[in-house]
Amino acid sequence: MPESKSRRRGAELERAILDAAWAELSEHGYARFTVEGVATRAGTSKPVLYRRWKNRAELALAAWNQRVPVTRGIPDTGSLRTDMLALFTRIARRTGNMMTEMIAGVMAEAFRHPEVADLLRARLTQPSPLTETVRTIVERAVARGELPPVTLSHRALRTPLDLVRNEYITCGQTLDETTLAELVDEVYLPLLRGLRAE
Amino acid sequence: MPESKSRRRGAELERAILDAAWAELSEHGYARFTVEGVATRAGTSKPVLYRRWKNRAELALAAWNQRVPVTRGIPDTGSLRTDMLALFTRIARRTGNMMTEMIAGVMAEAFRHPEVADLLRARLTQPSPLTETVRTIVERAVARGELPPVTLSHRALRTPLDLVRNEYITCGQTLDETTLAELVDEVYLPLLRGLRAE
DNA sequence: TATTTAAGAAACGCAACGTATCTTAGGAGC
């Protein structure tokens, strides 16, 4: 093992730590995410982590930020409803329990460390490929004549993610088909139909 | 002080503990809500609390459940938009930082203790006077001709509270006027306009 | 080669959870 003697530094080390942190989050979730665990997994020790991040929450957020979201194709099933259902399902699968657990956990800590709240907010409001996906789906529906022309605010574009996240946080479990359909049929599609073009 | 010798029991004691718990939550928030703190404030000791509730989260939920929500009048300003804005503002004020911090905190713990998630879900989905307030506001708007007749699902009725809560949890701070107006104008009013009567 | 920087190991203090042990008050039964 050449590892046992060599000592990583700077960017290389940081990368290894963030990878380890992500792995720990994926395996155990935020509730069992410990700084010690990350250090051990990364083959280093706690002070090295604390020299880089102020606390556990910031480490978790850094690990999250480092993941580049995988952009997948935009659902195109031929109808607004099924496109949206596909999108909501994808959000629910991908956002996953872990992500939401993390938001809850980080947020819970944010009340002790206000800077953390700012970091989390920055992460959540940063432009995501998701909003553009929503826009495309809606534009296609308009082109097909399923909807009148609409003006989509940023708020309207982020609402799908907000709806799914809220449901996760308040339910604490994976959303079933029925719930997703309810969010689409009873909230988001009505919203789109009720928007006015300006 | 006759207190110093007397020993409360049963319901009387339980009441005192829950009152103390609520006071601690109000003063320090869930992040600094400690079992020891509640015990001291209630003039008792930790084991007494642990004989009644399995853990910190259940104690907090019990304290919350015991609070009877104060029903206030239903906004009636003569227009749907201003009624809704008044309602959203009221929710934001009343739900308050504390409540949402608590949901985040309890939820974060719920990933360790699954029973807690069930209790929280029960608390959040239980019928509240709020949904009836929403219904009344909308019915008045229909009567005035501001909206076509609509069928209000349970999901649509709970959406105002969901929207405000999500915003709190992801922002970690009091919602300002602008944000509340955005939720009303760009999400909830469009939703209502887009609902169909069945 | 000498100097400086930061990695890594070990241990600590601290807070808070949840538990175990014991004493004692006060209600219930006789």
Next chain:
DNA sequence: GCTCCTAAGATACGTTGCGTTTCTTAAATA
């Protein structure tokens, strides 16, 4: 009114995990 039993209250404990301190030593820099 006396005895018994339940539960209150005090104290102390074991554990986990955060965040810190101290010290040694590897590796980059000059």
